[in-house]
Amino acid sequence: MSRFDRVVIFLDIDGVLLPVPRFTFGGGELSEQSVLILQQIVKGCGGREKVSIILSSTWRNFPDQVRRLNQFIEKTTGTEVPAVAGGTPNGTPKTTVVTYFPDDPSEQRLVRDRVDEVKRWIHTHMQDYPEAIGGRWFAIDDMQLDVDERMRGHFLKTETETGLTEGDVARALDVIASLPTADVAAKNAVAAMVDPVLKDEEIDILKSRCRELSATVSQLQDSLRQSQDEVHALQKQRHEWERERKELTRRLEDVSYRLAVHDFAKKNDVLRAAVAALETKTGKERQELEKRIKVLVELLRHKKMLEKAARKQRKKLNDVNEGEGSK
Numbered sequence: 001m002s003r004f005d006r007v008v009i010f011l012d013i014d015g016v017l018l019p020v021p022r023f024t025f026g027g028g029e030l031s032e033q034s035v036l037i038l039q040q041i042v043k044g045c046g047g048r049e050k051v052s053i054i055l056s057s058t059w060r061n062f063p064d065q066v067r068r069l070n071q072f073i074e075k076t077t078g079t080e081v082p083a084v085a086g087g088t089p090n091g092t093p094k095t096t097v098v099t100y101f102p103d104d105p106s107e108q109r110l111v112r113d114r115v116d117e118v119k120r121w122i123h124t125h126m127q128d129y130p131e132a133i134g135g136r137w138f139a140i141d142d143m144q145l146d147v148d149e150r151m152r153g154h155f156l157k158t159e160t161e162t163g164l165t166e167g168d169v170a171r172a173l174d175v176i177a178s179l180p181t182a183d184v185a186a187k188n189a190v191a192a193m194v195d196p197v198l199k200d201e202e203i204d205i206l207k208s209r210c211r212e213l214s215a216t217v218s219q220l221q222d223s224l225r226q227s228q229d230e231v232h233a234l235q236k237q238r239h240e241w242e243r244e245r246k247e248l249t250r251r252l253e254d255v256s257y258r259l260a261v262h263d264f265a266k267k268n269d270v271l272r273a274a275v276a277a278l279e280t281k282t283g284k285e286r287q288e289l290e291k292r293i294k295v296l297v298e299l300l301r302h303k304k305m306l307e308k309a310a311r312k313q314r315k316k317l318n319d320v321n322e323g324e325g326s327k
Helices: 032-044 063-077 105-124 167-178 182-193 196-267 269-278 283-326
Strands: 007-011 051-055 084-087 137-141 155-157
Touching: 007 032, 007 105, 032 063, 032 167, 063 084, 105 137, 105 196, 137 167, 155 167, 196 269, 196 283, 269 283
Parallel strands: 007 051, 007 137, 051 084, 137 155
Antiparallel strands: none
8 A cells, every 4th residue: 555645634632522612721521523523534534544643732742641532532433543643743943934813922823833843743754654745634623723824725623612523524525635646645755855945944953953952961061060069069068077077976985985984983993093193194104004094994884884784684584573473
């Protein structure tokens, strides 16, 4: 089967397959009736085997919604309508200068961006979908896209409040009938592949993209340098805190040691005599005596700890014995 007898449909959802009542802002449920109308349109293109559906709707950005859409279409039509094959890009490197809707900048932007995205998709999928660059494509949308001359002959407008209805079928079939034949589409595609205007457009877009990427790289480099400076500052602060912690620990240990010397010297004659003798020593003799005093204090500390543990164990045994005696 030649690719050039196929058709690409750029499909919006809200206002097309999901009617949006007046004074509401989207949401709601997909319409079985509208999906069945889409089935008739697909049949008019030659059936599901000859149709590729590309989402132009913002639904393309949400996998769960795309999955919901495909499941609903399959449930409603069986295998008569193909699953969504992809989506148009989110924005384009270059925007087209337009003059329509001069008094409504918001609507102008929405329409221009939607058309730019459709055309960008066609230009970047010439190899995989040559039928589109050959002219065998159309869009279904509730926005008035055909104010843009690029959409003339490739557009079916729906009413937002009702979505696709029976009355749209005949108009859709007229659009399909007006598309280039497979032979003409093939010739158009071959010409497009070597079209200098399209090549220049792609080169211009690539240059714009390179400039954007260069600016992004520069921003990332600045951000990286800033992050590195912050890391260095944090490391310096950490070293200062570590030094302060060690100094505080040393001071606490020194205070604890001095208190232990003072307390043990009250009860231990040897330690008391050594502490008194320390006042008369200097140089190496003093250092040696300080070492001996420290060893003695550590031994006394260890002894105290063992005695405390022994008392605790004896108390535990006494409690056990008293409990058995009461039985």
